[in-house]
Amino acid sequence: MPEKVKERFNWPITIALIIGLVTVLFPLYMTVVIAFKQPSEMTNSIQGILSLPAHWSLQNFRDAMVVTDFWRSLFHSLLITGVTMVLTILIHSTAGYAIGRNMGDNPRFRLAYYYITSGMFVPFAILMMPLVKQTAQLHIDNLFGVILCYLVFYMPMNVLLYTGYLKNIPLALEEAARVDGASTWTTYWQIIFPLMKPMHATVAVLTALGTWNDVMTPLVIMSGGGMNTLPLAQLTFQTQFGTNYNLAFASYLLALLPILIFYLFAQKQIINGVVNGAVK
């Protein structure tokens, strides 16, 4: 059907979405403008906040990079987020698969499902102090400990997502493979895991986003460790009685870019998944 290649765009929806963008672009405009201004240009008037900066200069961005030790902090952030994301996808999808395929007829797996997902509702504040103590006792009050904590924090949400997604993947596919003599592991890795690609991308985005912006976990687990992630370094802009919004905003814009690029990449995976895959 080569005619189908000639896509017809749905213009009313496109236009509606473009108009709706104002809800995003207006705050973004304010952020950008403030990031370029000097503290002395800050006012309490509407014209003042909406006006363009007196000079367009990248100085704020340069200063912000120096203050946050940008490249080093970026490296730590990328490391934590990257490792967490990869481990999350591998471990949580496995858990989701084991639970999702068995919870229907096996009460023990159903129990495991409720056990893990209920972990989502434990307020972090109650876990914080015991976790700090525990990680210190195990001598993992470092990057490794932070990643381990993330693996556990995001497990409930991700197991929920993976088991939910599995409901839409027909059992028939696996059974066919098993008839051919493939083991459960092989079936999982070769058939199910690739099929869950859109969900991997979704999980990756959600997990990456959570870890990328998180201040609390690295702060309390590594406190005093001297290793700054970007959000930790950015707290420098806020002292007790004063905030340099201009530098802070510049820094936030810099920190926003990597995750936005990652998202744009990931969302392609979300779309190019199952439909082009084996589900027919």
Place this chain on the structure above:
Amino acid sequence: MGSTSKKRTFLIMLIPILVLFFCFNTLPLIRGLIYSFTNFRGFGGYDWVGLRNYVDLLGDARVGNSYLFTFKLALAATLLVNVASLVMALALDSKIKFKSALRGLYFIPNILGALVVGYIFNYFFTYIVPFLTNTTSILADARHAWIAIVIVCAWQSIAMNTIIYISGLQTVPEDVYEAGSLDGATGWNKFRYITFPLIMPFFTINMVLCMKNFMMVFDQIMALTQGGPAQSTESISFLIYNNGMAGGQFGFQSANAVVFFILIVTISVLQMRFLSSREEQL
């Protein structure tokens, strides 16, 4: 024949993960539970106080108000976000031009740091909205400040829920639509009778995730009102963190956290059961 080995494989997959989860979630939770029977301040020594913290909880008006506020907010935000992100997902998944750019831009609210969101929306509610509508700031109005928080919560989290819905929409095979369009299903009917039932599991997930996120709302409160005006926007997590971690009420707020945990788990299990039963009906 392979049934027992299959079962064993599934257990081998699951058990190490459960152990990990137990060590870094359940174990600290149990320790927190123990603190809830003490007057621990977060450092130094402490005494056992039995059920005092739990008895105090019942009579604490501030805690009571925080529960009411949190429920009100969570309910409103969950409904708003789910409706909006479902619409957004359908729109962004349809045949539109500039698809990637639009998806990227709509994702931005989810990434902006709390300092930025707090500053921008404070400005928006304090200066811009009153100027446009000739009213006073909603953030200074103890009766309505929660609405501003709902708006900001929704603004930030619609992106995330949209992603989940979009990934759900990918599981709907093209041929179902094709079959549907042969039957003349279009527009609302197509959504109501074909699309929605098929993405029902994702609706469940989003409802639960939203409810959970908004029940635990904290960042937006700190960024916008810090519990004010007149202590009208203190969420449960806000109290647990500020009074327990940062203040000296660690034991008492641990008790609060335990009660909150039990409550929210109950709600969510009920919610999941209800929605799962709907899934099966559809």
Place this chain on the structure above:
Amino acid sequence: MRNDTITRRGFLGLTAAAGASSLLSGCGGTASDGKRHVEVVTYKQEAVKIFERLQDEFNATHDDIVVSITCPNNATTVMRTRFIREDYPDIIGIGGDISFSNFIDAGILADVSDFEGLGHVKPAYLDILETLEFVPTEGTFGVPYMANAAGVLYNRQMFRGHGWDIPTTWQEFIDLCETIRAAGILPLYFGFKDTWTTLAPWNALAIELAPSDICQQVNAGRTTFTEHYRETAEKIQALLAYGEDGPFAYGYNDACTAFARGESAMYTIGSYAVPQILSVNPEMDIDSFVMPGNDSSDGQVLNSGVDLQFCVMEACPDKEAAYEVLSFLLEHDNMQTYVDDQNAVPCTTDDFDLPDMLDGMRDYIEEGRMADFQDHHYPSEMDVAGQIQTFLIEGDVDAFLAKFDADWTRYNRDIIQKVQDYYATQA
């Protein structure tokens, strides 16, 4: 106000913050290099540059001791998590507020009364530290370093231009507000959306209208807040008439910007706000005066508390080395560096050049006529700031005072028990 402002203002943290720039990780005692190590953690993140310099200077001039000084943002969280891990620094730099009281009570601070440097600390500040103990405790647990002062900041240029005088009584202050308003200028800016800012005028009034040891007296069961806080409450309420419209819509940052832009003649806040104001208007000429709370012209006292003190931890293995570091920090020139940079009030009896914006408070500082912030005794979880804001919105003095007393006994139950046990054994 300290503890409170950290939790409320440090929202970015939603949380908290680790160190500025790359922190040197230090650990107490003697390390493998054979040198004695002293680790100092202060909560003054804004002074990070000064402390880095002092640290390097110390290390360059001392062969046997290595000091590391860090200033993490929202140090409360950092310190607390380190205490949980029993990973204590040797010295902590904290404010003289209720967390200090709690630390003494928890027994994690060492008695430093044998430190010679205490000899030239102003007695007024040592007394303030004494009163912060829940029950009288043998020993001195902190070395006061810097104080802050709160009252009223004013636009000196504007005052000169109009020929306004500095008020010395409550009546004069109200008259001044009327005069300023008559001139078409907004007298005061509050920024009460950030609840902690309500504490600035509250403290300044309370120290002149209520006994300075009111909190201890209430804990001992001798009096109530209803009895002593009524006038303070009524006066802070009276001030509202002279501030911006709808003060609960504007926060600290708005108020600093507005005052810097000349939108108001005065601003009821402490000297700590000056850097933020100057960032908006670097040319501004700011001075301050003591908020006159009562009508006797010689009855005014300055609202000043210990903003930064150094406490040696009980767990510090090498107290001698810690004292050496403290002696270095207390050297005149090092303190002057800090004073110049932070607009702080030094706590020692040496001669210092005080910052301009403290001109109006100089006499009080030199004479030691001052009283501690009363909120340094309020437990942060009671959220007195939020209660004051609620009261100012709703306007019901009786309800506010009744709630204050009821909440006080609720939030301080264990402390009250401790105090009353103490007096029972004393009697």
